Amino acid sequence: MTDLQIAPLPDAIFGAEIAGLDPLNITDRHVTQIWDAHREALGLLCFRFDRLLEAEEHHAITAVFGESEFAPGRIVGIGRGRADDDLERTVEEQVEDLVARGIDPFMTYLGNVNPNTLEKTDLPDKFFGEWEWHTDMSYIEVPPTFSLLHSREIPNDGGATSYASQVMAAAELPDDLRTQVDGILVKHDSTYGSSGLKRPGMVEPVTPIDAIGHPHPVLRRVPATGQEALFLGRRTNAYVMGMKLDESEALLDELWEHATQPRFRYVHDWAIGQVVVWDNRMLLHHRNPFDASERRFMWRTQTRGEAVIPA
Ligand SMILES: O=C(O)CCC(=O)C(=O)O
Numbered sequence: 001m002t003d004l005q006i007a008p009l010p011d012a013i014f015g016a017e018i019a020g021l022d023p024l025n026i027t028d029r030h031v032t033q034i035w036d037a038h039r040e041a042l043g044l045l046c047f048r049f050d051r052l053l054e055a056e057e058h059h060a061i062t063a064v065f066g067e068s069e070f071a072p073g074r075i076v077g078i079g080r081g082r083a084d085d086d087l088e089r090t091v092e093e094q095v096e097d098l099v100a101r102g103i104d105p106f107m108t109y110l111g112n113v114n115p116n117t118l119e120k121t122d123l124p125d126k127f128f129g130e131w132e133w134h135t136d137m138s139y140i141e142v143p144p145t146f147s148l149l150h151s152r153e154i155p156n157d158g159g160a161t162s163y164a165s166q167v168m169a170a171a172e173l174p175d176d177l178r179t180q181v182d183g184i185l186v187k188h189d190s191t192y193g194s195s196g197l198k199r200p201g202m203v204e205p206v207t208p209i210d211a212i213g214h215p216h217p218v219l220r221r222v223p224a225t226g227q228e229a230l231f232l233g234r235r236t237n238a239y240v241m242g243m244k245l246d247e248s249e250a251l252l253d254e255l256w257e258h259a260t261q262p263r264f265r266y267v268h269d270w271a272i273g274q275v276v277v278w279d280n281r282m283l284l285h286h287r288n289p290f291d292a293s294e295r296r297f298m299w300r301t302q303t304r305g306e307a308v309i310p311a
C-alpha cells in the first residue's frame with residue numbers, strides 16, 4: 001500500500017490536502033500520516049477523491065477520527081428539544097426507531113436535495129444566506145470533536161465554507177482580553193442551528209441568560225497537539241455566566257471580533273467528491289451564501305468528543 005500524498009492546501013494559512021486514500025483500505029501507516037497532517041495543518045484536512053463515495057466509505061473515514069456521534073437533531077438532547085412523542089424514550093429506543101425507519105442515526109444530509117429521491121427541496125430563504133460562525137454542537141457538555149463533510153453536489157457560485165483558526169486566535173489574544181477571560185464560563189446556546197433556523201422542539205429564550213445550553217471555558221487545551229484554542233461556540237444568545245447582560249454582550253463582541261479576523265481565516269471552495277474534516281476544538285466555521293435556484297448537497301458525520309479541558 002503506497003503512502004498518502006499530503007500537501008498544504010493551496011492559498012491557505014492552515015490546512016492540508018490529502019490524495020491517494022482508499023477509504024476501505026486504510027492502513028496503520030495512513031492513520032499515522034493523517035494524524036501528523038492534522039497536527040501540522042491546525043486541524044483542517046481535505047481528502048481529494050475523483051468520484052462520489054459510498055456511505056460505508058464515508059463512515060470508514062469518520063472512524064479514523066473517532067467513534068461516530070449522533071447526527072444533530074435526531075436524538076432528544078442532542079440538538080433536539082423534547083416533542084410530545086419523544087417523552088420517556090431512551091437513546092437506544094430512539095436509535096432503534098430510526099433504524100427501523102431506514103434512517104442512519106449518524107448521517108446528516110445537508111442542503112436542498114432530498115437524500116432519497118435526489119429531487120430539489122424547498123427550504124426557507126434564510127437557509128441559503130450566510131451562516132453564523134460556530135463550532136458544532138458546543139451547546140452540549142461534550143461536543144463532537146471532528147465534523148466531516150462530503151461534497152456530492154455544489155453550486156456554480158457561492159456555498160464555500162470559511163474556517164477561522166482558534167489556535168492562531170488564542171496565540172494572538174491581547175493581554176487585556178486574556179485577563180478578562182481567565183476563569184469565566186460562557187454558555188453556548190442551543191436554540192438556533194447555524195443557518196439561523198430554530199432547531200426542532202426549541203423555544204426562543206427571553207434573553208441569553210435564559211437560553212438552554214452548556215457553559216464552557218473560553219480558552220481550552222487541545223490534548224492531541226498540546227495547543228491552546230479559543231472556544232466561543234456561536235455568538236447568538238451566548239452569555240458570560242454570572243455577568244450583567246450588557247457587560248457580557250460587550251466582552252463577547254470583543255472576543256468574537258478578535259476570533260474571526262481575516263488573518264486567521266481560510267475559505268474553502270468545494271470540488272465534488274472531497275471530504276473535508278475539521279477539528280471543532282481548533283476551528284470556527286461557517287457556510288457562505290448561495291442562490292436558492294442552485295443545488296448543494298453534502299453528507300455529514302461527526303465524532304464523539306471528549307470533555308473540554310480548560311487551558
Ligand atoms: O455546509 C457547510 O459548508 C457547513 C455546514 C456546517 O456548519 C456543518 O456541517 O457543521
Ligand SMILES: [Fe+2]
Pocket residue numbers: 134135136194285
Ligand atoms: Fe457547523
